[in-house]
Amino acid sequence: TSSNWIVLTTIFYPTFAVKRLLLLDDWMLVIIADRKTPLSDQKRLDYGIVQYIPENSYARKTIGYLVAIQCGAKVIFETDDDNVLKDLFIKVLPKLSSPIDISKAAFHGKRSSFVNIYGSFGEPNIWPRGFPLQQFKNVTEDGWSSLRRNDEPISAYIQQFLADLDPDVDAIYRLTNSFRLGHIQFDPQQTP
Structure with missing residues (x-):
């Protein structure tokens, strides 16, 4: 695994921007898909805060941050499914x-x-x-x-x-x- 993680929320199939993120070698990607990802799966995560985060809210990205941190993230790049990287590089x-x-x-x-x-x-x-x-x-x-x-x-x-x-x-x-x-x-x- 990597210590570099990308977190985003989306309700769409992978966009061009998301597909470009998947080309980055040293980065892992976690996507929080709100209602499209079964909410029951999200609620099974061992994070007490999940029950307080409203559906259809930007705040659901918090779940992605917690997943990334639990998986060893030292750096988190937060983005959206429509923000296309100009270069295949994230400057940290x-x-x-x-x-x-x-x-x-x-x-x-x-x-x-x-x-x-x-x-x-x-x-x-x-x-x-x-x-x-x-x-x-x-x-x-x-x-x-x-x-x-x-x-x-x-x-x-x-x-x-x-x-x-x-x-x-x-x-x-x-x-x-x-x-x-x-x-x-x-x-x-x-x-x-």
Whole structure:
């Protein structure tokens, strides 16, 4: 087995994105399929939390994390069934990353402790799923650039990467900007 695991939820047959993940040599894949996987099988897992996780919920991915950890995961790559890897490679930063590993770091502004990182990559009018809408105005007024040069080591225990085309955006954004979905391109070269 591997210490590198990929966790995703889906209700579909294997997509192109999932098939690409299966081509990665040093990674194991666990898929939580909600109601499509018999719920009785999920409930037989020895995790007390399973009974509290609602069906048809993103939170079911928690079951996948627990399975991966129980199977020896040291690194978990969380993704979705529609996020296609550009390269057949997943970059994992060291847990204590130097300024060479992470040359820029996010910071929060004066009026909000939240950061909308999407604006720093050329998409200032998009916000990620889970971003508190009541903080949106504060973050906007503090300025979109949320990155600064990094001069010290950073503990990088949780790492997330941008997903072009159809990123995890807030439901209100999806409802009000559906014409953009499937066409969003982040700019990794944008200068903060």
